[in-house]
Amino acid sequence: MSVLASLGLSPERVRVMLAATAVSTGNLPTKPSKPPKAEKPPKPPKVYVVKRFSDAQIQAMRERVARGDRLAAVAFDFNTSIPLVCRIARGNSYKHAPGPITRRGAHANKTSQRMVAPDVVLRMRLNATIGNVRLADIARAERLPFPTVALIVHGKTYIDCPGPIMKPRRYTPPKIQTHE
Numbered sequence: 585m586s587v588l589a590s591l592g593l594s595p596e597r598v599r600v601m602l603a604a605t606a607v608s609t610g611n612l613p614t615k616p617s618k619p620p621k622a623e624k625p626p627k628p629p630k631v632y633v634v635k636r637f638s639d640a641q642i643q644a645m646r647e648r649v650a651r652g653d654r655l656a657a658v659a660f661d662f663n664t665s666i667p668l669v670c671r672i673a674r675g676n677s678y679k680h681a682p683g684p685i686t687r688r689g690a691h692a693n694k695t696s697q698r699m700v701a702p703d704v705v706l707r708m709r710l711n712a713t714i715g716n717v718r719l720a721d722i723a724r725a726e727r728l729p730f731p732t733v734a735l736i737v738h739g740k741t742y743i744d745c746p747g748p749i750m751k752p753r754r755y756t757p758p759k760i761q762t763h764e
Contacts, residue, residue, distance in 0.1 A: 637662070639681045642672055646683030649673035700728065702745045705736055709747030712737040 593601075637645075641662065648658050649669065659669045671677040675685035700708075704726060711717040723733040735741045739749035 637664075637672075637678065637681075642678045642681035643683035645669060645672055646681075646685070650684040650686045699732070700726075700736065700742065702742075705742045705745040706747040708733060709737055709749065713748040713750045 645658055645662060649655065650673070655666045655669050655673070659666045662669070668677065672681075673686050708722050708726060711722055712719060719733050719737060720730060722737070723730040726733065732741075734752075737750050738752050
């Protein structure tokens with residue numbers, strides 16, 4: 585006589601109890617595993633079409649960009665991308681090709697559009713080095729931002745302008761005197 589029979593349980597009753605226990609605890613028997621997927625054939629390698637431009641086309645692009653045409657219009661006309669037209673116009677691509685090299689963007693004409701005249705730079709540098717005037721006072725008098733004045737006086741910008749250059753001083757915190 586088996587243990588189950590001594591308890592008064594039939595094998596069918598035990599199967600039903602085990603199935604009910606599995607449902608209540610969430611331990612259901614797992615689904616049969618799926619058959620392994622068939623391997624896909626490898627994808628062909630991507631082919632990048634490298635468009636080569638003639639020297640005449642590069643020169644035409646550079647001349648149009650230098651004339652002020654929009655990069656998008658030039659790229660559309662030559663059936664290429666805007667970044668490539670920009671690289672060609674700046675001379676980063678097709679360096680050997682003829683045509684004017686231009687700078688486009690926010691800082692394109694920075695050298696020609698100076699914020700401070702050379703005589704003002706000289707006056708600021710003389711006041712800071714010889715006159716011992718504070719940079720904040722110079723900035724206030726010239727109506728310029730303090731960082732701009734500091735860069736000019738310390739010789740970081742306007743290098744080609746005359747005037748003595750002041751070495752930046754290190755900040756030393758004030759000494760606290762204690763009365764003992």
